[in-house]
Amino acid sequence: MRRARDQLLTFAAFSGQVAATNSTCERNLRPAVVQRKMTNGHRAMWAARAEADVRTVVATAALRTKATPFATPLAAITA
Structure with a gap:
């Protein structure tokens, strides 16, 4: 539990190097998720x-x- 709390504000310690959110990752995954939902998966x-x-x-x-x-x-x- 302590380790997760220590990493919570990593983006503040490394300003400009670490994103504050995971929006970029989610945007990159979106096309694959949409395709999977449209075709009902593989x-x-x-x-x-x-x-x-x-x-x-x-x-x-x-x-x-x-x-x-x-x-x-x-x-x-x-x-």
Whole structure:
């Protein structure tokens, strides 16, 4: 219990380095949640893992490059 309380105001100790909320994470998860709700989820675990893998590669490419998010996976597939 004490450890959680000590970490409660971490964002104040590291101003500008740690976000005060988890809004960014929730915004990043929203498309996957909406897709899951619209399609009623995946019937097979391999399909869920495959989608998670694709979303991870696309999101990482979007953060690391100035190109479109799908350019990196497309280049990897066609190489």
